[in-house]
Amino acid sequence: MTTQEQAPSDTSGDGRDDADRYDPLAVEARWQQRWAETDLYRTPDQMPGRDNWYHLTMLPYTSGDLHIGHWFAMAPSDTIARFRRMNGANVLFPMGFDAFGLPAENAAIARGTHPKDWTDGNIERMRGQLKRMGAMFDWEREVNTSAPDYYRWTQWWFLKLYEQGLAYRDGAAVNWCPQCATVLANEQVEDGRCERCGDLVGQRTMEQWFFRITAYADELLANEEMEWPDHVKLMQRNWIGRSEGSEASFALEQPTSDGTDEIRVFTTRPDTLHGVTFMVLAPEHRLVAELTTEEHREEVEAYVQASLRASELERQSTDRDKTGVFTGSYCVNRLTGERVPIWIADYVLATYGTGAVMGVPAHDDRDFEFAELFGLPIPVVIAPEDWDGEPLTQAYLEPGVLVNSGQFDGTPSDEAKGAITEHLDANGWGGPKVQYRLRDWLISRQRYWGAPIPIVYCNSCGTVPVPDDQLPIELPYDVEFRPTGQSPLALSEEFVHTPCPECDEPARRETDTMDTFMCSSWYFMRYADPQDADFAIDREIADMWLPVDQYTGGSEHATMHLLYARFFYKAARDAGLVPDDEPFTRYFAQGQILGPDGRRMSKSRGNVVPPDDQVERWGADAFRAYLIFLGPWDQGGPYDVDGIVGVARWLRRAWSLVAGEVDASAAADAANALAPLQEAHRTLERVTADLDRFQMNTAVAALMELTNSLARLRDEGPVHEESWNGALRLFALMLAPICPHFAEELWERLGQPYSVHQQAWPAVDASLTARETVELVVQVNGRLRDRLQVAPDADEAEVRALADASERVAAALGGKEPQRVIYVPGRLINLVAG
């Protein structure tokens, strides 16, 4: 894309001199340089007379180029930050780079380069692109999560969590992405596929590090008070998925060789316990081998093997027929004394509850399907309302009265839940239990480009945390980082071998690296104190800035980043490191910008609009204003490459108001002298309210209306000089948060002192917004018949008299007398005639 040729001469057609045309690229370059030279956006930790306000937008992943989604997330966020600054706050609005992670490694492998080189190059380029945005980022506070002086503290946070018992190592069946050759957290699997590469995810049993996020499940669930969008809070609540129920123990007929003599299950329907006709274990359940009898061994082993081989997608498909095999063993329902056959089936999840479920086919869809398939009995224990004793044709899930349930017969099911749970408790067979859908956060990654986990394994001392003063554990540069299924760091003899920090004997380092979501769980803390060599964040500085007052970013992070960061903050709070309970007091989720065809932008669809092209062609200010003008920010929508011309035309017209010739004098028509200033103040009232509510699209529309009215006043004749200039100054101030370069240029041309961005947001002058008359609608039977010009405070009698005098109203009434009159001052009068 090349710079467009300038029109050679007067093209405006109205005879105005336009040798001085708006040249966005020149204007923007000039002011960006001046802002940098004068440190305009440097944010001190404290500023006399101003309260601190922490405004944060999500940092970009260092994928290579800024795309239009970044602009849509960041430019409007900058507008809000600037508005807040003009309203008197000392605003921290930082920017940085989320730089560790799989994509960098995958890209480096594909291009035959090194992840660090690739990432550093991307940061260079992206920083330049971000600066072109003209945002008020304080670049002195930039963070790069892959820099040793950052990930040193990421490692330190790991040790803090370890100290608090929130980091632990466990062997478990975990999600495995074959393409990325690493394990993934639960949150990073979408529809059974890897969130990053889309490959089918399988299962593997490995020793891994976890963060005990479930320890905070109830606190994370209690998010009602947060000023976040309801749908995001709801997503988090659903993700955490709290279920209240009971745990029940079933006695094994034959204890296993390790002395286990029971199987425990979690159920939300303890009222149906008398209807259990089978028990199902997940194929991964630890008792499967023990419980399998010789007769069934071959079949069971084949089933388990097949289950382990199956991808998550296959396992989780709900429209697939149920499968399962009998182990040959039995347990006993303690309530009834009945023998219950023990099956295994892959519809039971190993990672939820106890990995075993009781089968109550009469009152659970899945159990019903399973029992029908394998010919197991389906006894009814909750009677449907007018049940005649016939067998069920489908599971009955509604409440009812207990039958075939011994001493509990006749009890309503809701009541029976409590009664049976108590009964279990009293006999030592179980009791009340709360289960969460949320799993602990798996943070180990068998990949190179991440922060090494600061742990050493010693034959005599066991698992030993690396002492703080030995941090960072640096990532060696010269490593073969191709994925093999074990961490590339394991191949580096130099990295692996280290003396034990406790006994100094030879020991081995942990070679896995941390999930990058760990890096982004605390980056907002580091912005507040980015160069501190002694602390991740100084407590005094934390108190100045945290928590974040306003966070903005995409809601696709609802159950990942936003949940992890909340967990992390609570752990930091419990370690006494940060104030308050939540990291992000307010959060706003912007929508997603789509391709011109209304679909997600992607290279394969060929609908990607590169933001650099838009900036080059129209300037950053027009691009910013257009992204804002498109529609409500939380909605997103298609990017129409033709639509931006409207905003560009508007800015050109606005330019001519200031740079073009205007017939203005102090002696101009006194009757209309105030008109420009009145228009500006009426606009100010709207723009202030709109920016307050993040309704920036209508703020732009209001500003367009203002320039249209001012142009009309100019064209209609001489304007009053003082009023005119006052209106233009207000316009520049209102435009400053939206088009920062353009506004700065106007401000200077209006003879005002540098910088427009250091000015206070103007106050509305109510005497200038008041109107002498308002248009009032006259309705007859609710239908519009005439309009009147009346004083805003005109009383009903006055308006009624005017309405009665209207010929059109009389015609509509057709001689009938109104039986009822509704008068809404300033709005309408409605004459209701039978």
Added chain:
RNA sequence: GCCGAAGUGGCGGAACGGGUAGACGCGACGGUCUCAAACACCGUUGGGGUUCACGCCCCGUGUGGGUUCGAGUCCCACCUUCGGCACCA
């Protein structure tokens, strides 16, 4: 399947707790400037009817009902689209 959000001109969208539907902009059409053009400028633009004309009338916010003097806005039922979860016992 469950949960959530949303349906307004050719398009993006506006309309504060029920009160002038279509602000603002794109596109389209007509015109101006131009040899010609547009990233220029001016004007028209929801649909239908009627008038020589200024006008005036009717219809219209996904569909069908309802409440109300009055409904894009509130209530009920349904349809469609998008987002989240998806054998969580």
